[in-house]
Amino acid sequence: MPALEEVLYDALPVLDHGFVRVIDYMGDDGAVVQAARVSYGRGTRRVSEDRGLIKYLMRHRHTTPFEMCEIKYHVKLPIFVARQWIRHRTANVNEYSARYSILDKEFYVPAPQHLAAQATSNRQGRGDLVEGAAAQRVLDLLREDAERAYANYAELLNEDEGGARKDPSWPGLARELARMNLSLNFYTQWYWKTDLHNLMHFLSLRADVHAQYEIRAYADAMLDTLRRWVPMIYEAFLEYRMNASTISATGLKVIQRMLAGEQVDQAASGLSAREWRELMAVLGR
Numbered sequence: 188m189p190a191l192e193e194v195l196y197d198a199l200p201v202l203d204h205g206f207v208r209v210i211d212y213m214g215d216d217g218a219v220v221q222a223a224r225v226s227y228g229r230g231t232r233r234v235s236e237d238r239g240l241i242k243y244l245m246r247h248r249h250t251t252p253f254e255m256c257e258i259k260y261h262v263k264l265p266i267f268v269a270r271q272w273i274r275h276r277t278a279n280v281n282e283y284s285a286r287y288s289i290l291d292k293e294f295y296v297p298a299p300q301h302l303a304a305q306a307t308s309n310r311q312g313r314g315d316l317v318e319g320a321a322a323q324r325v326l327d328l329l330r331e332d333a334e335r336a337y338a339n340y341a342e343l344l345n346e347d348e349g350g351a352r353k354d355p356s357w358p359g360l361a362r363e364l365a366r367m368n369l370s371l372n373f374y375t376q377w378y379w380k381t382d383l384h385n386l387m388h389f390l391s392l393r394a395d396v397h398a399q400y401e402i403r404a405y406a407d408a409m410l411d412t413l414r415r416w417v418p419m420i421y422e423a424f425l426e427y428r429m430n431a432s433t434i435s436a437t438g439l440k441v442i443q444r445m446l447a448g449e450q451v452d453q454a455a456s457g458l459s460a461r462e463w464r465e466l467m468a469v470l471g472r
């Protein structure tokens with residue numbers, strides 16, 4: 188795909204030291220269409236009809252044709268982001284070994300516009316921005332802790348750049364042990380390979396507003412690689428997954444009653460207060 192080839196191997200920057208880069212890929216929009224036609228028999232072949240077929244597959248969750256395409260990323264990411272990411276079990280992962288190699292002195296410090304207090308309405312998210320002197324104090328603490336942790340890591344390793352002992356009086360601690368006091372904002376790296384179906388599942392969860400900003404930043408960069416790789420599928424993905432919504436059976440009845448002209452409030456809706464708020468947000472009310 189020419190648009191994806193344009194950024195193949197390029198480190199697309201994410202956060203302060205991270206990146207996502209596409210290393211390899213297999214298949215395109217056509218591979219999905221071709222696989223779907225095996226199950227539907229001989230059919231139409233015009234581009235407009237390919238687009239229609241892809242939309243149909245996406246709408247009706249006919250997912251296996253999307254598994255015909257694969258993509259491999261090289262990702263550099265903070266350890267706390269990696270912990271969220273690794274929960275997605277349907278990928279193949281190979282991570283940088285801090286038993287074998289020494290970690291670089293690179294740690295994540297949020298940009299000021301991402302420093303926020305605990306949300307009051309949502310136990311999981313961020314609320315108001317932390318600004319001024321308080322923000323400066325936060326940044327100082329984050330930097331000081333990481334600097335100290337790395338300085339102690341280096342002392343425990345007791346190795347200079349050529350691998351010789353810095354302090355000849357002791358051998359230094361094994362790399363697999365020396366790393367354990369590093370904080371979660373230090374960067375790790377991995378190769379992450381998945382198929383298109385599972386990539387879209389990952390993106391639908393991690394490019395979503397409910398995901399933590401730091402992992403969302405990676406998902407947003409990957410969304411752009413999806414657009415370059417499989418433009419028709421990307422379009423259908425935005426239409427039927429990312430920007431779509433699932434309505435519960437009770438929620439659907441509420442909409443039907445509203446369309447029939449009835450004034451429905453939360454108490455009469457059969458929905459919990461939270462579900463009601465979510466439905467009203469979807470309806471833009």
Ligand SMILES: Cc1cc2nc3c(=O)[nH]c(=O)nc-3n(C[C@H](O)[C@H](O)[C@H](O)COP(=O)(O)OP(=O)(O)OC[C@H]3O[C@@H](n4cnc5c(N)ncnc54)[C@H](O)[C@@H]3O)c2cc1C
Pocket residue numbers: 274275276277278385388392393397398399
């Ligand atoms: C906003 C947000 C908040 C979260 N909060 C928490 C939290 O507080 N605590 C926490 O522990 N996790 C949390 N998670 C992680 C979440 O519960 C999932 O583990 C993660 O999103 C991976 O999703 P998945 O299992 O669908 O993905 P994958 O592992 O990629 O799996 C894809 C799909 O494959 C199928 N599948 C894979 N493995 C199995 C299996 N063994 N059995 C059956 N089906 C399988 C499922 O259909 C699954 O949806 C959160 C995720 C998000 C997006």
